[in-house]
Amino acid sequence: MDDCNLKELSLSAGMLDPAFNPSILNYRVTLGNDTVNLTVYPVTSDNHASYQIIGTGGSKTVGLQDGLNKIEIEVAAEDGTLKRYKIEATKLSANTPVLSGLKIAENLTLDPPFSISEYKYTCTAPLNMISVIVEPISPDHNMHVTVNGSEVGNQTYLNVGHTKAEVNVTSADGTNSQIYQIVISRVQFPWSISFSDLNDAQEYECPVSLKAYYRPVSIKGSDPKHIFSSSLIKFLTRKTKCNPFDDTPFDAQWCVPEYEVDKRMSAASVYCCFRYRGCTGTFELSELGKHALECPFKPPSELDSKDVTGTSWYQTEFGLTSKPRHQFRHTIELRNWEKNLRERASEGNVEKHCSNARNEIKNYKELVSKTGKFLPFYEEGKSPLDALHKAAVDYALAIKLKPKDPELHFHLGVVLEEHYYAAVIYGVVKKIEEQGAEKLSAAETSGRNDEIAVICRLHGFKAECTLQQQLKALDMEYHQLKEQGQAAKSDYVQSLYSWKAQQAGKDGKLKPVVSDEHKYIEWSLLKYLDALSLQPQSWKYNFHVGRLYLFQKKNNDALKHLQVALAQKPTEPSIRFYAGLLVLDQDDGLGPQTRYAIQYLQQGLEQLLTDLQTPSDNSANHELSFLRALDTFSLQNIQLIKGIYRLGTFLFNPPAGLPERTMSPEQVLHLCAN
Ligand SMILES: [Zn+2]
Known part of the structure; x- marks a missing residue:
């Protein structure tokens, strides 16, 4: 009855901006100088509704003048309700060079989104993408468009780092031209790059990271050119804005992208990153990302559980004939600090407390990511640590209501552990009640x-x-x-x-509080132990208990729990990694278990690198997975970085009898230099 919507709206030329949507009433379209008329094709969503194009006397076609033309479509519902859709159609003059659209055929997303008067874009390509086709759309047949000087439709080959694509459009009358630029960056290759020619290795090594350049830039006016990887030089100069080598100050456009260096480097010959696993291939660097995903020597995606179940420790501890030697004893008790966390009245609903806690954790994440690091001072009760504290209070209250639920104990542990990292990493200075400075003689x-x-x-x-x-x-x-x-x-x-x-x-x-953050690790461990005592066979709780014991250097306790976790889930690379780290520490690289330790650590690393190579869809992850205790297997994790460093330095001077296919120490340490 009163439906006065259009369900479709199309044009004889040009494209509506934004794309048609029944609830959007205002549109723009840009048309070339060769477009004389524009015909609109509206379809009403209700058969009984009608429409008219204002001022055309019933025709759907509008004659166009140079410049702005306004077209209005009035829709009348059956009951007489009216709605107007408006189109601003701009007919370009013959001497205006513009594009009406710009896309990349491989569906890469331009940043910012295309607009006629925006001339510079960036976009990101996956590391296995070797070329793209840039697709400019010109509004006028008489305009001439080229991409990097050649015809539209040709491939643009991508460097391993960044590539500049220039679209040149010439106006219909040939008098003016305009360049639209897209800088396409490929995702950084996570494995270390090994050039087959030593000269290349020297030429393309960043003097700061001592790794191959990634998106090289030079400092304007430097002679000879000082070239760096762009992320590193931006990091090093974030405060001083001076050349780190000779202290000369930079001007505003100090950083010049070196696309040509990137191009030469991309054509250099490199070994496969799985050379240590037996691949003998050499490739152009530009193709390495593609090869790595397909290489027949790449590590298996599923680990073999025999690596665990075949070991002597497993046979002794968990074999069918043996009884577990280690009995786990732990009793849940209400400790004073946890009692203190129940600082307000319970709302009587476990779900409510959990959702409160999750909201506080999200709040914490926003506070941290907004600044990249903590601000030195916050208003009372509004610091990131306050948000974590509130989350802890809610979990503590939930535990009070449902003390036998191991997940609640576990979540409280996770929040307490985060509290520790937050205090250590960002430094904590709390604002306290106003008070005068002490008067001293x-x-x-x-x-x-x-x-x-x-x-x-x-x-x-x-x-x-x-x-x-x-x-x-x-x-x-x-x-x-x-x-x-x-x-x-x-x-x-x-x-x-x-x-x-x-x-x-x-x-x-303002009074800084001397940090006392270690108690948070102790509390966190106690909560993981509480959770474990409610579910002693859980690999997850055993893993976290073991991980924190390792953190506290209580290696014997750590080993017991990591072994139980591994026995439950022998193919999990993160447990293998932490267990390997522990054994390497304990054996000091000489004991009988070293072989397994190296194998486990390397399998963990391989998994980590493979994950970096194929970024997964984050939406599938748990919403709280950015908390460090739930993110134990990423390069953000301090314990993991320490493990990589430990393995790398160990491999510089390894004992005899290493497993076959062991990475080189350079390959391992490469990851720490990120
Ligand atoms: Zn290969």
């Missing part, structure tokens, strides 16, 4: 400063070091005393720290 002040100078010297700083260094020395001293159990002394050092830190804070109103 001159003698007291100089006495305290003398004590601080002594502590600075103890920790290798000069007596006249900066305020930041003084704080660092005090922090080190504090932790050292604490570890030695000297509570009174450590409290005194903390008071010195606070006093000194007040000089750093504004007006003495």
